[in-house]
Amino acid sequence: MAKSELELSWKDLEVGCVVSEPGNASQYRTGDWRSVRPVWDTENCIRCGVCYIFCPDMAIKKTGDGYFEADLYYCKGCGICAQECITRCITMVEEEE
Amino acid sequence: METFNVYASRLITKKEYFSPGHRACQGCAEALAVRMVAKALGQNVIVSSATGCMEIVSSPLPFTNWRVPWIHVAFENTSAVASGVEAGTKALIRKGKLPDKGTVFLGMGGDGATADIGLQSLSGAFERGHNFLYVCYDNEAYMNTGIQRSSSTPFGAATTTSPAGKLTPGQITWKKNMAEIAVAHNIPYVATSCSSYPFDLIQKVKKAARINGPAYIHVLSVCPTGWRVPPNKAIWIGRLAVETGVFPLYEVENGKYRITVDVPELRPVLDYLKPQGRFRHLTPELVDEIQERVTHEYNKLKAKTAL
Numbered sequence: 072m073a074k075s076e077l078e079l080s081w082k083d084l085e086v087g088c089v090v091s092e093p094g095n096a097s098q099y100r101t102g103d104w105r106s107v108r109p110v111w112d113t114e115n116c117i118r119c120g121v122c123y124i125f126c127p128d129m130a131i132k133k134t135g136d137g138y139f140e141a142d143l144y145y146c147k148g149c150g151i152c153a154q155e156c157i158t159r160c161i162t163m164v165e166e167e168e
Numbered sequence: 169m170e171t172f173n174v175y176a177s178r179l180i181t182k183k184e185y186f187s188p189g190h191r192a193c194q195g196c197a198e199a200l201a202v203r204m205v206a207k208a209l210g211q212n213v214i215v216s217s218a219t220g221c222m223e224i225v226s227s228p229l230p231f232t233n234w235r236v237p238w239i240h241v242a243f244e245n246t247s248a249v250a251s252g253v254e255a256g257t258k259a260l261i262r263k264g265k266l267p268d269k270g271t272v273f274l275g276m277g278g279d280g281a282t283a284d285i286g287l288q289s290l291s292g293a294f295e296r297g298h299n300f301l302y303v304c305y306d307n308e309a310y311m312n313t314g315i316q317r318s319s320s321t322p323f324g325a326a327t328t329t330s331p332a333g334k335l336t337p338g339q340i341t342w343k344k345n346m347a348e349i350a351v352a353h354n355i356p357y358v359a360t361s362c363s364s365y366p367f368d369l370i371q372k373v374k375k376a377a378r379i380n381g382p383a384y385i386h387v388l389s390v391c392p393t394g395w396r397v398p399p400n401k402a403i404w405i406g407r408l409a410v411e412t413g414v415f416p417l418y419e420v421e422n423g424k425y426r427i428t429v430d431v432p433e434l435r436p437v438l439d440y441l442k443p444q445g446r447f448r449h450l451t452p453e454l455v456d457e458i459q460e461r462v463t464h465e466y467n468k469l470k471a472k473t474a475l
Contacts (some may be wrong), residue, residue, distance in 0.1 A: 076231075079230060080218075084229070084230060088229055088230075088260065090227070090229070090230055090231065090232045092232075093187075093232065093234060093235040093236070094187035094232065094233060094234065094235040095230075095231050095232060096187060096189045096190060096226070096227075096228070096231035096232055096233040097187040097188050097189040097233070099189040099191070099231065100187065100189070100230075101188070101191070101321055102182030103188070104194065104388070118178075118382050119178070120175065120177035121177055122178035123177055124180065124366050124402055125200065125366070125400075126200075127192065127195065127196050127200040127203065127287065128188055128192075128199070129184050129186075129187070129188040129203060130188060130213040133182075138248060142188070145189060147189040147194045147195075148194065149194035149195035149399040149400055149402075150195070150398075150399060151195055151399070151400050151402060151403055153400065154400040154401065154403065155403055156475075160313045160409065163400075
């Protein structure tokens, strides 16, 4: 996205209100809705990816060593991953800031 | 989930055609269903989307969450636009102006856009036999405008326009069976699915995309806000809906019924009603009435699969 949400004005709208850049809403930070965040216990994690498949916000990413972690830019803290985790290795930790 | 190995989620494509950063509520299972459908269809798809939650959360101008061609249309003409896009593309291919890439034409809408307002255009598109796929994300009320009842709201559910009180037990009519209405059009493929069963959903969408002719998929998507459940329970509630027989998952291929997620013994329907705040006012008599209806409908479906 060339411009952020705050810099845009009506002059940036294209004819017919066409949005020419696919998926540009991904610059929107949904992470600040969160009050709790998921934390993985890598000791019990079997790296199955169930948390990844059930995340409605596409906020769970695979790390280099095959474990999963939340992308805190997008994670809304719904807790579905902690609820669905087969080995119960995800806990929801309260945000402190 | 039962029929798949736990590691199956690692086999699914990592590409997201419905980008993150959408404005859906926490724990929205409908956004999850959209994500799965987008993943299953891939890049080569043109989406016509009705007004509703998924339009509001994914396309706040000048932003869009879609990485595929997407058009927003009114409630009434989603299927009309989808069939127009299909017919136009077909004509351009015939004239040699576009290469034939086997594009999938997807119409999508909520339960209000499918079962209430857009039913006529959907019926028309089925009848004309356009080669398109329609996916209905059923969250059982008009959640986008603040939980008003639709014809897809189940009996007994309290919404803002069917409040529970001394005189009425919430919604007083039974849920419209949209999948059966689609079956009655004699279209090649009809299926029901739920976002709590992502592999089932992906398989059905892929199958429907391959079929030549209209296809319809009805996806139950739990709405934590409207159903009054905690956001983290959204997937669990969807699974309960299937296990209690409230929302059986089946597919109808050329008139042949097949139950895809088989539940050997149905759980009591109370297990499904109890966690939801919208059913909290139900008396035991009303629960019995719902149980009777659910068992009856499930047996009717079982009888059809035996044909």
